[in-house]
Amino acid sequence: MSTQSTQWAAPAPDTKRLIGIDWNIGGLLHAGPRFYAFISLLVTVIFLGLMAWGAFLFNGGGLMAMRDTYPWGLWFTNYMYYVGLSAGGLAVYASVHLFGAEQFRPLSRLAVLQAGVLVMMALLGIITDMERFWRAGWMLLTPNPTSPFVYTGSAANIYMIIAFVDLWILITGKGGEKLAMRMTLIALPFAVYLHTTTAFVLSLNKARELWNSAVMVPIFLTSATASGIALLMISAYIMQRFNVMRFKKSMFRSLSTLLATVIIIDLFLLGVEILSIFWPTSNHPGHSARMALFFEAPYGWVFIPVLILGVSAFALLAGRNRRHLPAVQLTAAAMYVVAIFLKRYTLMAMGFAIDPLGQFTAPYFPSLVEILIALMILAIGLLIMAVAAKILPLQVPDQEIEEHAHEHVKQRAEWAALDAEPQAAQASVTEAG
Amino acid sequence: MQRDTMFPPHRITGSRTVLSRTGPPHASAVASILIVLGVLALATLLPPAASAAPLGRAATGELLYYPCTSCHPLGLDGRPTGANPNDFEQHQIVLEAHDTLGEGSVACLACHDDPTRDPGRLRVVGAGFVEAGSDDVSLVCYQCHSAQYQEWQDGIHGREQSGCTAAGCHDPHTPAWIYGAPLPPFTGTGFEVRVVSNRVPFTPLAGPPAPAPVETPFWLAIASAVGVLLAVGLIGLMVRGRHAR
Numbered sequence: 001m002s003t004q005s006t007q008w009a010a011p012a013p014d015t016k017r018l019i020g021i022d023w024n025i026g027g028l029l030h031a032g033p034r035f036y037a038f039i040s041l042l043v044t045v046i047f048l049g050l051m052a053w054g055a056f057l058f059n060g061g062g063l064m065a066m067r068d069t070y071p072w073g074l075w076f077t078n079y080m081y082y083v084g085l086s087a088g089g090l091a092v093y094a095s096v097h098l099f100g101a102e103q104f105r106p107l108s109r110l111a112v113l114q115a116g117v118l119v120m121m122a123l124l125g126i127i128t129d130m131e132r133f134w135r136a137g138w139m140l141l142t143p144n145p146t147s148p149f150v151y152t153g154s155a156a157n158i159y160m161i162i163a164f165v166d167l168w169i170l171i172t173g174k175g176g177e178k179l180a181m182r183m184t185l186i187a188l189p190f191a192v193y194l195h196t197t198t199a200f201v202l203s204l205n206k207a208r209e210l211w212n213s214a215v216m217v218p219i220f221l222t223s224a225t226a227s228g229i230a231l232l233m234i235s236a237y238i239m240q241r242f243n244v245m246r247f248k249k250s251m252f253r254s255l256s257t258l259l260a261t262v263i264i265i266d267l268f269l270l271g272v273e274i275l276s277i278f279w280p281t282s283n284h285p286g287h288s289a290r291m292a293l294f295f296e297a298p299y300g301w302v303f304i305p306v307l308i309l310g311v312s313a314f315a316l317l318a319g320r321n322r323r324h325l326p327a328v329q330l331t332a333a334a335m336y337v338v339a340i341f342l343k344r345y346t347l348m349a350m351g352f353a354i355d356p357l358g359q360f361t362a363p364y365f366p367s368l369v370e371i372l373i374a375l376m377i378l379a380i381g382l383l384i385m386a387v388a389a390k391i392l393p394l395q396v397p398d399q400e401i402e403e404h405a406h407e408h409v410k411q412r413a414e415w416a417a418l419d420a421e422p423q424a425a426q427a428s429v430t431e432a433g
Numbered sequence: 434m435q436r437d438t439m440f441p442p443h444r445i446t447g448s449r450t451v452l453s454r455t456g457p458p459h460a461s462a463v464a465s466i467l468i469v470l471g472v473l474a475l476a477t478l479l480p481p482a483a484s485a486a487p488l489g490r491a492a493t494g495e496l497l498y499y500p501c502t503s504c505h506p507l508g509l510d511g512r513p514t515g516a517n518p519n520d521f522e523q524h525q526i527v528l529e530a531h532d533t534l535g536e537g538s539v540a541c542l543a544c545h546d547d548p549t550r551d552p553g554r555l556r557v558v559g560a561g562f563v564e565a566g567s568d569d570v571s572l573v574c575y576q577c578h579s580a581q582y583q584e585w586q587d588g589i590h591g592r593e594q595s596g597c598t599a600a601g602c603h604d605p606h607t608p609a610w611i612y613g614a615p616l617p618p619f620t621g622t623g624f625e626v627r628v629v630s631n632r633v634p635f636t637p638l639a640g641p642p643a644p645a646p647v648e649t650p651f652w653l654a655i656a657s658a659v660g661v662l663l664a665v666g667l668i669g670l671m672v673r674g675r676h677a678r
Contacts, residue, residue, distance in 0.1 A: 032674070033670070033674055034670070034671045034674040037667045037670040037671045037674065038667075038671060040667050041664055041667040041668065041671075044660055044663050044664055044667070045660070045664065047660070048656060048657060048660040051653060051656055052653060055650050055653050059648065059650065062645065062647070062648045063647065063648050063649065063650070064647070065647050067644045067645065069644070070644075362644055367647045367649060368649045368653065368654065368657060369649065369653070372653075372657065
């Protein structure tokens with residue numbers, strides 16, 4: 001893949017500087033027909049989604065498959081999913097600045113952009129889910145402090161702003177490494193706060209037995225990080241495929257190792273939860289009867305693939321001799337991204353399949369209106385990413401990468417010298433003796 | 434003299450009125466009336482006198498909660514008519530958990546074993562029969578559930594509350610059903626809740642409520658079909674462009 005570095009396009013002549021960023025307008029204007037076909041496809045989907053949204057606003061909730069017994073459908077599933085996916089970007093970005101993982105520095109701008117766009121998509125899902133979205137202001141004016149929605153909603157908004165400000169700092173280089181480091185120190189707690197409060201939306205429901213688990217929060221964090229890293233890897237390959245960015249093979253290998261590690265932690269926590277639910281001497285009949293629905297009809301077809309895809313993805317990445325293969329990396333990443341979407345769908349069903357009164361609820365399948373609006377939100381996200389790939393300088397300059405790599409090497413040499421000092425002193429003492 | 438004995442002359446202290454032995458006995462009559470009225474007034478403060486019928490039974494003697502005459506109407510002679518005109522087929526009381534007491538009527542007779550077939554009299558081994566509406570009804574439950582009975586005796590289940598007996602809170606036929614509030618047994622509340630403990634296998638109460646159908650505007654379906662065709666065309670364009678490249 002690194003051979004494609006020779007195809008790296010020279011800076012387009014018609015760039016415009018705005019807010020300190022060189023916007024490559026020429027890259028957008030002189031894009032090929034396939035790019036425009038892709039943009040047209042996205043615009044078509046957005047247009048259909050807008051029509052569906054209009055129909056839904058005029059005709060009301062009867063157009064949705066969500067009902068009183070199943071009030072959180074595709075849009076809220078996507079909220080959970082997109083918020084989770086955004087975690088991968090920050091995990092990678094923070095590891096560069098906090099833990100000196102210099103191999104991920106080329107990914108940093110893409111990671112932050114992806115995180116910001118995904119949180120924006122998550123919030124769009126909530127806005128459509130609110131139905132009368134113009135009432136969103138009331139939540140800000142009269143917040144209910146006992147509702148976790150107040151915290152997750154505000155965290156998502158702030159996190160999105162932080163991500164876009166971070167992107168601006170990374171591209172313009174304003175404030176240097178010090179400011180980037182400080183921004184990471186702000187962004188990381190907010191990211192943990194966002195993902196934790198999103199999980200709390202479910203786990204603080206006392207009446208929904210399968211949600212009301214303390215393990216829900218760590219499972220949510222690990223699922224989010226794993227799927228986010230997997231999506232980032234796919235994005236990086238796509239960006240490289242279209243000559244927008246270039247990466248070293250070693251970077252993908254490190255990313256695969258990180259992904260495999262997070263996947264196995266995620267699967268472990270899920271296994272612990274399932275075991276606790278079904279352990280014969282300690283299970284609660286209400287828990288096990290509900291969970292049994294996810295190993296047979298009507299939800300087995302969604303949940304069992306989560307386990308199969310998850311274990312398969314880990315098995316693919318576990319082998320050290322094939323982890324470096326792009327096909328293996330992409331397959332495993334795609335498997336886990338799909339697995340976590342299915343997991344989010346089943347996560348909703350775990351709360352609603354049997355309601356607190358013990359009544360079965362019919363399985364939920366989204367209506368045409370819900371699907372069109374969800375596709376619209378997805379298309380908006382893809383449109384921003386596609387346009388950003390053309391006009392934003394997402395590629396981290398080689399000079400910056402080398403500079404930091406040298407610094408890193410220098411620092412490691414200093415640490416090695418520190419390690420060597422006591423040994424040398426001991427050797428001199430021995431000689432003197 | 435006898436009259437003198439009956440109405441001895443006396444003086445009411447602090448009063449200037451002096452009752453002469455020859456005066457009319459109206460003062461005594463007034464006093465008697467006042468005493469009667471006072472007793473009546475005091476009587477209103479007392480709890481109503483227990484009726485002749487035991488608690489949980491109508492004046493006719495039948496059970497209030499399960500009135501026999503709702504299915505077995507009485508004839509003019511005061512005896513049950515032979516036929517059951519109110520579509521009576523059989524006793525429809527559902528036993529859950531207590532169906533282990535026996536099959537069919539054997540389960541019923543485990544408690545309702547009165548030789549006169551009075552369903553309100555329940556058998557207690559070694560103690561004869563107890564009235565279903567009485568506090569002693571807990572003794573019937575004690576025969577099998579001695580541990581719970583002991584807890585109730587210890588006050589864990591709120592023995593001090595009015596009407597808090599075994600059958601005052603639990604439907605005796607299906608004990609997992611709990612009355613909305615503790616009441617004297619077999620008086621009925623019309624409201625019961627189901628308690629599912631962790632030790633009882635979970636079974637949902639009812640089938641799913643039928644969800645309202647999903648509406649999709651016809652014009653939107655048509656627009657979506659056109660959009661899908663357009664999307665397929667654009668994807669084809671991208672794929673063809675890829676080959677050309």
